[in-house]
Amino acid sequence: MPKREDQSKFHPEWRTDLIYFVISHLLIQVTGVLVQLPAALAFKNIGLEGVQSAVQSIHFIPQLFLALLVSDLFQYSGHYIFHKIPYLWRFHSVHHSTQHLDWLAGSRTHFVDLIAVRAISFIPIYICGFSYSVFATYIVIVSFQAVLAHSNTRINFGWFKYVFVTPQFHHWHHSDNPAAYDKNFAIHFPFIDMIFGTYYPMGKEWPESTGLGDVEFPKGFLRQFVQPFKKPDSNKIMKNPSER
Known part of the structure; x- marks a missing residue:
């Protein structure tokens, strides 16, 4: 049920994005799970035993939602700073360079x-100190929601949105419409953007296109990896769209 019916599943960028999927999506999520135990041990004796015990005493479902909220608040901050x-x-800008969002x-x-x-x-x-079961479930939700949020689907989520x-x-958030620049930073909860004034009132509308506008961004994984390290020039690639 694609939103953009003219967008091929095998668009010009899909091979590059498949490499990113293996490295950025699968590998990092697996790494997050693997380091959870040593990380939990490392942070066990930092003077927050009371907080950690209180968190672990919360039932599974509310503890899971708390984990998503805490993560999203910090992720929002990091995303905003970038x-x-x-x-x-x-x-x-590498993430925002895609013109075939799926x-x-x-x-x-x-x-x-x-x-x-x-x-x-x-x-x-x-x-x-969230429990391992909560963290593992959190990783699964993050993985699926990241895929869903970028997907090319016209499914109507109604009030759920x-x-x-x-x-x-x-x-x-990926729109090349100036009115939507630097909006919708949250990954899980839209109300975070509402609170901080970065929510885009989208109604029933969808962006006509995504990407970096008229910027010609390098193609291919290796070129995109090197690009941010190059000395900036007059090229608009290195500027946030809102600063052009």
């Missing part, structure tokens, strides 16, 4: 961006 600091935007393209994230924002999201979860991030919400 948009606002020019040097960091160089790395984050479930696979959502994994297109530069390694520097990926490690920084995932650390900002994961470390608070480790520090708070005001509770959890849906494709329509996140596609506006």
Whole structure:
């Protein structure tokens, strides 16, 4: 049920995005699970035993929602910073360069961006001492929601779009429409953007197109990996769209 019916599943960027999917999506999520136990042990004796015990005493479902909220608040902050600091935007612009937004393209994230924002999201979860079952479930939800939020689907989520991030919400974050620049940063809960004034009032509308506008971004995984490290020039690639 594609939203953009003229968009091929094998568009010109799919091979590049498949590489990103393996590295940025699968590998990082598995790594997050593998380091959970040593991370939990490392943060066990930092003077927050009371907080960690209180968190672990919460029943599974509310503890899971708390984990999602804590993660999203920190992720929102990291995501916002990568948009606002020019040097960091160089790395984050890789993620925004896709013009064929779908479930696979959502994994297109530069390694520097990926490690920084995932650390900002994961470390608070480790520090708070959430149970392993909650963390494992959290990883599954994050994995599926990241795929869903970027997917090319016209499924109508109705009122659900005001509770959890849906494709329509996140596609506006990728829009090349100036009115939507630096909006909809949250990954799980739209109300976070509502609270901080970065929510885009999308109604029933979808963006006409996504990407970096008229910028010609390098093609291919290796070229995109190197691009942010190059000395900036007059090319608009290195600028946040809102600064052009």
